[in-house]
Structures are given as structure tokens and as C-alpha cells.
Amino acid sequence: MxxxxxxxxxxxxxxxxxxxxxxxxxxxxxxxxxxxxxxxxxxxxxxxxxxxxxxxxxxxxxxxxxxxxxxxxxxxxxxxxxxxxxxxxxxxxIRLKSIVNVDYNSIQIKSNQLYNIQCYMQSQLPYYVQWFKNAQLISQNDYPSHLTTVKYLIKLTEINAEGLYICNVTSTSGYDIDEINVDILAPPPIIQILPTKELFTLINITISIKCLVQSTKDYNLIWKQELPSSSLSTGNALTHFSPYAF
Missing domain, CATH: 2.60.40.1220 (Immunoglobulin-like)
Structure with missing residues (x-):
């Protein structure tokens, strides 16, 4: 045949x-x-x-x-x-048109790291893949029919890497698309206690301890006092702050 x-x-x-x-x-x-x-x-x-x-x-x-x-x-x-x-x-x-799928249509990625997004192909013919981000072409390549997974590396996972990524696969029998919405998670807050080491004071004297916080999102700040084992209680204080509050 x-x-x-x-x-x-x-x-x-x-x-x-x-x-x-x-x-x-x-x-x-x-x-x-x-x-x-x-x-x-x-x-x-x-x-x-x-x-x-x-x-x-x-x-x-x-x-x-x-x-x-x-x-x-x-x-x-x-x-x-x-x-x-x-x-x-x-x-x-006439072969059936190519089919493309992704694992998830929406993903969250930690900031400041490399990440591969990928799409899976079913194609009986060699095909052509285009990656779009927010409707802008960012990558294009030809692939043989036996290759079933195509990846795109998000090189700098900063806030500007967020958006809607579209994988468009085209062969002579037709085309298909699937999409991945990428959300970049904010980095964890950075804190610094001042003074940074032990602090000595006299009884009945008021002192202040500073906690310097760098954060791009709202955060909750918890102060916890750890008393010696001979003490009977500890105290906690919970306060809500906006970004870059001290």
C-alpha cells in the first residue's frame, strides 16, 4: 500500500x-x-x-x-x-491538522529565576511554532513531526515577564493554539533589625527597636518577645503595613 x-x-x-x-x-x-x-x-x-x-x-x-x-x-x-x-x-x-496542548492555562512563577514554559504537539507533519507574549511575537522555529514537546525559556522572571503567552503551531494541514497566563510572584520581604545584636538597657527605661522592611506587597509584621524559661508568659503583637513601611 x-x-x-x-x-x-x-x-x-x-x-x-x-x-x-x-x-x-x-x-x-x-x-x-x-x-x-x-x-x-x-x-x-x-x-x-x-x-x-x-x-x-x-x-x-x-x-x-x-x-x-x-x-x-x-x-x-x-x-x-x-x-x-x-x-x-x-x-x-490529507493529514489531520496539528494539535497543541499545555499542562496548565495559568501558572505562578517565583521571581528572579529561570523558567521553561512548554506546549505539547500532536502532528503528523513537520510544523512551525510561534510564541507570542501579549500578542507580540517573541520566538519562532521549525520542528520535525517526531518532536512532541516545545519549550520557551523565560529568562528574567521579573514583573515585566508577566502576561499571556500563546503557543501557535502551524503545519501544511492547519494550525492550533493554546495559551498560558504567567503570573510572577513577588519576592519575599527583606528585613533588618536595628540594632542588629544584643541591646542592654536599665529597668524602667524606654528604648526602641527598629525593623526595616523592604516589600513590594502589603505584609503583616509580628513582634514576638521570648522571655527566659523562668518567666510565665510571652507576648505577641500583629500589625499590618503597606509596602516599604518601617
């Missing part, structure tokens, strides 16, 4: 059933029902099998014509030109 796939370059290999009748097969043609030549390719003998001839170059199968025959021409053992025609008309096979 022979399959020609529309949009895919291919070779054609022909097996000679009786080598005694043929001296040299020279070329093969794909012809339509009216005898018009659609494809014309020269043949070469397979060096490992004297019954096999293959086209020298790849070719695109017919697209517009629904049915066609394979015609073989060459020189027989008596030195005469011969022609052989396939007994059954063939047609090119």
Missing part, C-alpha cells in the same frame, strides 16, 4: 517483480486520469537490492488532482523502451 501525504516531501521506491524483463528503470511519473504528467522523477538503482529503484530527489505529491497513476519507464532487456502503469489509481492523503 502506498501513501502520499499532501505537504510532505517524499521519495518513491519501486520494486521490480521480474528483473529478467528490465535492463534499466529510468524514471517514474505520476499522471492524472487524463494522462497529464503531474510529477516526473529520475530513478536510481538500489545498491543493496537490484530489484529496487528509488527517486533521486524528494518531491511533493500532487495536491489539486484527486486521483493519479504511477508510470514507470526505462529500457528492457532487448534494448527497447518500455512503460508500465500501476493497475490502481492513487491519491494523496
Amino acid at each position: 502506498i501513501f502520499f501525504v499532501i505537504g510532505t516531501s517524499t521519495y518513491l521506491t519501486i520494486e521490480i517483480s521480474n528483473k529478467d524483463d528490465i535492463q534499466n528503470a529510468q524514471q517514474t511519473e505520476l499522471i492524472d486520469l487524463y494522462g497529464n504528467i503531474l510529477v516526473n522523477q529520475k530513478l536510481q538503482l538500489n545498491t543493496n537490492n537490484s530489484l529496487l529503484y528509488s527517486t533521486i530527489e524528494k518531491f511533493q505529491p500532487p495536491v489539486k488532482n484527486f486521483f493519479f497513476y504511477i508510470r514507470l519507464t526505462g529500457i528492457d532487456n532487448n534494448g527497447y523502451h518500455f512503460q508500465r502503469l500501476s493497475s490502481t489509481a492513487l491519491t494523496s492523503y
